[in-house]
Amino acid sequence: MINISLETGLLLAGILFFMGFLGVMVRRNVIFMLMSVEVMLNAAGIAFVMAGSHWHQPDGQVMFIFILTMAAAEVSVGLAILLQLHKHYKSLDADAANKMKG
């Protein structure tokens, strides 16, 4: 088994997280924003798994399973809302949904 140091793992997770965050900020299509959020969540999952293996505890992996479950629930709800959004605004552009201002 190859030994990966905690710092390397956290760095990888950090880069992934940052890429996901950048996606949420830059992308205008809501589907892509949702995908970027998934990347962020999975980055947090990697960080948990790395930390768990560093301390030789199962807790990190348990948290990862929680994150997977929650992300699945979130996406199913999210896609349903996006369908409605598309029905009302005929577009998935985040800038199109701007009926509320002030």
Add this chain to the structure above:
Amino acid sequence: MEKLDIISLIPLMILAGASVVIMLMIAVKRNHQFTVIFSLLAFAASLISLGQLSSVLPRQIQSMMLFDEYALYFMVLLLISALIITILSYDYIKQFNENKEEYYILLFLGTLGAGILVVANHFATFFLGLELLSVSLYVMIAYLRQRDVSVEAGAKYLVLAAASSAFLLFGMALVYSQAGTMFFPELGNYLLKFQETTDIMMLGFAMMFVGISFKLALVPFHMWTPDVYQGSPVPVTGFIATVSKGGIFAVLFRFFAELNLYTFPNIMMLFMIIAIASMFTGNFLALLQKNVKRILAYSSIAHFGYLLIAFIAGKQLGLEAASFYLLAYFVTILGAFGIVSLISDREKDMDNVTDYRGLFWRQPWLAVIFSGMLLSLAGIPLTAGFVGKFYIALAGVEAGELALVIILAVNSVIGLYYYLRIMVMMFSPVAGPEVAINKTLYRTSMSSLAILSLLFVALLWFGVFPQSVIDFIRMVVVL
């Protein structure tokens, strides 16, 4: 798991069970009225089972949840708010064509999430409670799917809240990677042993605070608040303002107390800046709004800024002040959104300031209740809001945070302006061709009216005779 653990969990199990029972009831036969009666009974049952708990307190369940009197106090607060929201929701939602029964499933799951947050003292339960709350909220916000603003608000909240959850999670992972534990008391021991924290750990805490500040709508993570408040069905807005924010505030306070983060000047400085920015931003932006829901959204940002003063003051007095303030704020904001929800109809929510022109001449009692709530939000004496603010100022002075208390006073004056603007509108005479006073312009209903009157009485009671409540809080709320 022991028998006493099961007994402690009964209040939460009733909430979870009720959502499943409603699902089954929908499969058999849809009946809105029956669902609501069942929901009220389930909330009441959960409250009663909480009463049974007081003999087994405090009870730690497998390094996951801690049932103590502090948790009990907040749980009672959340459950009563949820009960009131159920009644308000019934009157609001019955006018719509959408399926109505599923709404109550979500209400139960959201309340369950907030209940778990209140007892959480492990990252896993913290996360689970928060997500249970958030995912139910996504659907509740977008529930009126015929309205484009409702769906728009749901989509906005979905993307932003999910991103903020990711921040919270990543922060938790970083803290865990350094400390090797996710259990609050053990984290506290770790911090006590190593006074010097690593940079990664500090980064972890900072990311966690991003996630929490987002859910509490603190500046600079407040952008979603006005849109979501405006777009949601009115009772859901009330739910966000009370149950959702209350649950998260409770866990934040516990997190700070158990880890004793008060000893880190950096973190306290950060929260001080957030508190000042929230107060000013909330109040100044509220001045520019013409929509009552948006005004209340910005005012909620300011109010959580005030609440942060009690939080920064910390210790027993700060905790008491925050507990009382939350109670007063819940009563007030439920009353305010209750009025908006009561008079809103199918076509549109009565959320424009001009919609309230002459409310007093058509529905005097509603106008009086709404005025009481607005005065309490502004912190005028004889209302609960005044006592809450006074208590916070007291805690601030005691902790030597004079600057914050002065800013609180300045902001209360700014806030007065936009609350009074709504009031002036309500008492100004009906203009032009509408002179023939049309009472049916506003909807009304007995059950909502009764609950709003009750809230009004509570508001005055807490404002005029706060001593009994304060004594009670002093007795139970200890961390």
